[in-house]
Amino acid sequence: MRIDSGPIPAIRHAEVSAARAADITGQRGASGRRLYDGGVVQLDDTYLGRLRRRDPEALRSVVDEQGRRLYRAARGMGYSQNEAEDLVQDVFVTFIESIDRFEGRAQVGTWLFGILHHKSQERRRTVVREEVHDPIDQVFESQFDARGSWIRPPTAPDQDVRAQEVGQAIQDCLAGLSPIQREVFQLRQVEELSAAEVCKICGHTITHIGVLFHRARMKLRDCLEGKGWGRSR
């Protein structure tokens, strides 16, 4: 996409593999290369100026790049369709209203997901905290003997289990996660943000993000095993 007074240059390709980019967005730049903003692409001063002036093409560009990702994350975090749409609109309104504080050094994806995190906490009227202990920790630990070997070895899901079938099953299982586990899972697993990016968004340490991701995955594993990994057996 181009805009009147030059390319949207705004977007610098950095440190990201084409494969990862292709997974996340369907956007293509003027060069035909996919544009990616998994929190890595930054806005330059010209583009920032256009956003500050609410230039329609610049607004359209950032909404095109990020809108569906934010919606997907909001839905994954447990909001209904209407709530998620409304939440994403709110995120962009706050982004534009607070753009003078955005200096372009931060990554736009991280900035927007940070706003989503705060808006979500406002809506839930609570600061989401994680308990020191979670019952899933005991479930996980109980699967190993004193030497650290499996007591009940895991069974790999069948090769022919279709992702779509498990995808439907996982939507039910997500409800068993705490809000912060759900959010970390969405950002790490679905949006493929790095642990460092998720730290900035949620305000936890890298170690704690790892623990939350682990708990989320183990709860989903437990739930999916109970459902025969999405298939009736």
Add this chain to the structure above:
Amino acid sequence: MMTCHDVSTLVSTAGLPDAPFLRKLGVHMHLAMCRHCRAFRRQVETIARAARAAGLAFERELPQDFESRIVQRLRPHGEGV
């Protein structure tokens, strides 16, 4: 020698990319030898694929004018786009 507990925890926390070289090597060697931990890794990979499939299903819910409506709201005084 890394245990199944060590390896599965590193796989599940996604801590492997940041682990020191020798630890990464230990994980790879363990996975080469341990079919139970390979099965565990496949479970984690299946969860990842399922989560992405669920994300795509969410996207399909969106109306075509989703982005236009947001841009409309961002324009000063509700100007057209």
